[in-house]
Structures are given as structure tokens and as C-alpha cells.
Amino acid sequence: MTGLPPLPAMEDLRERMLAALAGMPDPPGGKFTTRFEHDLTQVFARRHAVAVSSGTTALHTALSAVGVGPDDEVLMPALAVIMTAQPIVQLGAKPVFVDSDPDTLDLDYADAASKVTARTKAIVPVHLWGRMGDPVRLRAFAAERGLTIVEDAAQAAGTSRAGVPAGAAGAAGCFSTKDGKILWSNEGGFALSDDPAIAAHIRAFRGHWLTPPPGGRPQERLGLPGRMPELIALLAQANLLRFPALLERRRAQTVYLLHALAGARGLTSLQPATDETWNHYSPLLRIGLPHPRAFAEHLAQLGVPSSSGSFRLVPCDTRPMFGDRAPCRGAAQILDRTLAIVLTEHDDEAVLDRYAAVITREAAAWRA
Numbered sequence: 001m002t003g004l005p006p007l008p009a010m011e012d013l014r015e016r017m018l019a020a021l022a023g024m025p026d027p028p029g030g031k032f033t034t035r036f037e038h039d040l041t042q043v044f045a046r047r048h049a050v051a052v053s054s055g056t057t058a059l060h061t062a063l064s065a066v067g068v069g070p071d072d073e074v075l076m077p078a079l080a081v082i083m084t085a086q087p088i089v090q091l092g093a094k095p096v097f098v099d100s101d102p103d104t105l106d107l108d109y110a111d112a113a114s115k116v117t118a119r120t121k122a123i124v125p126v127h128l129w130g131r132m133g134d135p136v137r138l139r140a141f142a143a144e145r146g147l148t149i150v151e152d153a154a155q156a157a158g159t160s161r162a163g164v165p166a167g168a169a170g171a172a173g174c175f176s177t178k179d180g181k182i183l184w185s186n187e188g189g190f191a192l193s194d195d196p197a198i199a200a201h202i203r204a205f206r207g208h209w210l211t212p213p214p215g216g217r218p219q220e221r222l223g224l225p226g227r228m229p230e231l232i233a234l235l236a237q238a239n240l241l242r243f244p245a246l247l248e249r250r251r252a253q254t255v256y257l258l259h260a261l262a263g264a265r266g267l268t269s270l271q272p273a274t275d276e277t278w279n280h281y282s283p284l285l286r287i288g289l290p291h292p293r294a295f296a297e298h299l300a301q302l303g304v305p306s307s308s309g310s311f312r313l314v315p316c317d318t319r320p321m322f323g324d325r326a327p328c329r330g331a332a333q334i335l336d337r338t339l340a341i342v343l344t345e346h347d348d349e350a351v352l353d354r355y356a357a358v359i360t361r362e363a364a365a366w367r368a
């Protein structure tokens with residue numbers, strides 16, 4: 001196995017950060033955010049991009065923009081993080097959890113269909129680990145039932161399926177740039193849309209409705225403290241310039257680690273769908289060992305970070321705040337049996353070789 005491509009440099013970031021600092025305070029602000037948004041529209045080939053304080057804020061503002069509000073129901077997979085459900089609840093709507101198919105990781109559409117009611121307004125697919133469900137099926141499902149699609153593409157920048165980029169399957173696509181994402185900026189997020197009205201609503205809502213949509217009045221309604229800080233926008237824009245190289249680095253890291261684990265006992269790598277261009281967000285392995293979640297937790301104790309072992313990711317429907325509901329068993333099975341290793345751009349061959357050695361050794365010895 002050949003080595004990884006070198007870490008792409010951050011061109012003159014230090015100097016630009018210092019220059020930006022020297023220009024502060026700058027009450028009207030927005031210069032670096034505007035530049036980042038412009039570059040996002042170019043890189044992702046969308047008409048509008050709005051930078052916000054987090055992926056959660058991107059979802060919150062986008063769901064508000066498509067009209068989700070009190071008493072609405074919103075379908076979302078239980079195979080998700082709690083941050084997908086939080087803005088739905090914040091808007092007064094109800095998240096309705098849909099199961100996932102353990103073979104494909106895509107939504108269980110029979111379960112989704114059974115959960116549509118007269119109050120269902122939208123569907124939020126979540127491209128966990130950068131893996132994208134079938135957008136053709138998603139669009140057909142939503143169109144037949146009059147549902148708006150808002151994608152949680154927080155982990156999926158750079159993935160596409162059937163020619164549809166993640167975040168472009170519906171009315172709006174929401175991304176996080178929190179550290180750990182391939183396109184990172186410490187904290188932050190952005191929403192993409194081709195609809196000017198949706199973008200204008202997101203723009204107004206992220207900043208206390210100070211910049212209203214055309215025809216509106218400033219602060220005629222309440223909004224959020226959800227702007228992207230300017231220094232973060234500068235960092236995000238610098239990383240956007242490196243995005244192709246960052247994607248290539250992540251792809252090489254994931255391929256490298258999966259290759260090193262090819263013979264590990266009881267572990268099988270999960271492959272993307274044939275029509276999917278996966279961003280390789282996280283090396284994914286199906287754990288065919290007894291007590292798979294305990295195995296992931298054991299690896300985390302030994303310094304191999306993973307979604308279930310380190311972040312204790314469980315299906316959203318099992319979180320205490322959502323009460324008793326019929327369990328989404330497919331989602332539980334996926335999260336219990338998938339080792340999704342957490343990477344950053346700094347993980348070099350030495351780190352990946354150590355992960356591979358620990359995983360291989362512990363899998364061979366695992367009897368729990």
C-alpha cells in the first residue's frame with residue numbers, strides 16, 4: 001500500500017488572520033463571510049450559500065425557511081445525531097423517526113410510508129458517515145406525498161449519488177464545518193439552496209431578522225444569533241480552497257486503513273453503493289464479533305475513536321426526551337454493528353498503522 005498524499009498547506013493563513021484581527025472591531029462585519037459564501041456557490045455549483053454558526057443552525061434556519069413550524073411532523077432517520085432532531089423540536093414540530101435498512105444504510109421506505117400523516121411537512125435525510133441514500137427514490141417518495149426535502153449533509157460534503165451531490169436533492173442542503181468534518185473550521189456550518197426565497201429567509205433568520213428578505217422590514221420577527229463569526233469564515237474559506245486536497249487526503253486515509261484491516265478477524269469493510277461517489281468520511285467496518293458495541297467501546301479505551309465507541313451514538317428514537325415509540329431496529333442494528341472510525345486530516349500513516357495494529361490484535365483476541 002502506498003503512502004498518503006501530503007497534508008495540503010494553509011496558504012498564508014497566519015498572515016491573513018493577523019490582518020483580519022488588525023481590522024477588528026468591525027461592527028458591520030461580514031466581509032469574510034460574504035467571500036466564503038461566494039466561494040461556496042462556486043465549489044458546490046449552487047445559486048445561494050448562507051454561512052451560519054453551526055450545522056444545527058443551518059438545519060434550524062432551513063427548516064424554518066421551508067415553513068416547518070408548530071404541530072408539523074418531520075420525518076427523519078433514527079440513524080442520526082441528536083442535532084438533527086433538535087431544530088425540529090425547537091421550531092415546535094415533531095420529529096418522527098424512520099428506520100433504516102441495515103443492508104444499504106438507506107431509509108426504510110416502507111416504514112417511512114407508514115409514518116406519513118396529514119401533518120407531515122418535510123423529510124430530512126441524514127447522510128451519516130458521508131453515505132448517501134438513493135436521491136431518485138427520495139425525491140419520488142417526497143413528491144408523491146407533497147413533502148419538502150431538507151438534507152442533513154453535515155458529514156457528506158463531497159459525496160454524490162446518481163449524479164446528485166449531497167445537499168442538492170431537495171429544497172436546501174445543510175452542512176457542518178465543525179472539526180472532524182472534511183471541510184472544517186473549528187465550528188460553523190452553511191446551507192445551500194437554489195431558491196432565492198429560501199436563501200433570503202435563512203439569511204434573515206440567522207441574524208435576528210436584521211437583514212429581511214426583499215419586501216420585509218428589519219426585525220419584524222425574531223431570529224437567531226446564528227451568524228458565522230468572521231475569523232471562522234476566514235478559516236472556512238481557506239479550507240474551502242484546500243477542499244479537493246482535503247477530500248483526496250480523507251479518501252486515501254480511509255482506503256489505507258481499510259486495506260490494512262482486510263484480514264482482521266470478524267471485520268468486513270462496508271462499500272458504497274455502485275452509483276455513489278463517497279467522500280470516504282469514515283472507514284466503515286461491519287463487526288461480526290460477539291457484543292459488537294462493547295468491542296467498539298473497548299477499542300475507544302485503547303485510543304481508536306469511533307462513532308459508537310467514543311461518542312456513544314445510539315438511534316435518536318431511543319433518547320430519553322423522545323419517550324416511548326416503536327423502536328427502529330434496523331438503525332439500532334447498524335449502530336451496534338458498525339465500527340465507524342473517526343479521522344482528522346492530521347492522521348498520518350503512523351496513526352493509521354497503530355489503529356490497524358490495535359484493531360487486528362484485539363479482534364483476534366475478542367471473546368467477550
Ligand SMILES: Cc1ncc(COP(=O)(O)O)c(C=O)c1O
Pocket residue numbers: 053054055056057080081083084126127128152154155176177178187188189
Ligand atoms: C449528521 C450531523 N448532523 C448535524 C450536525 C450538527 O452540526 P454542528 O455540530 O455543527 O451543529 C452534525 C455535527 O456534528 C452531524 O454530524
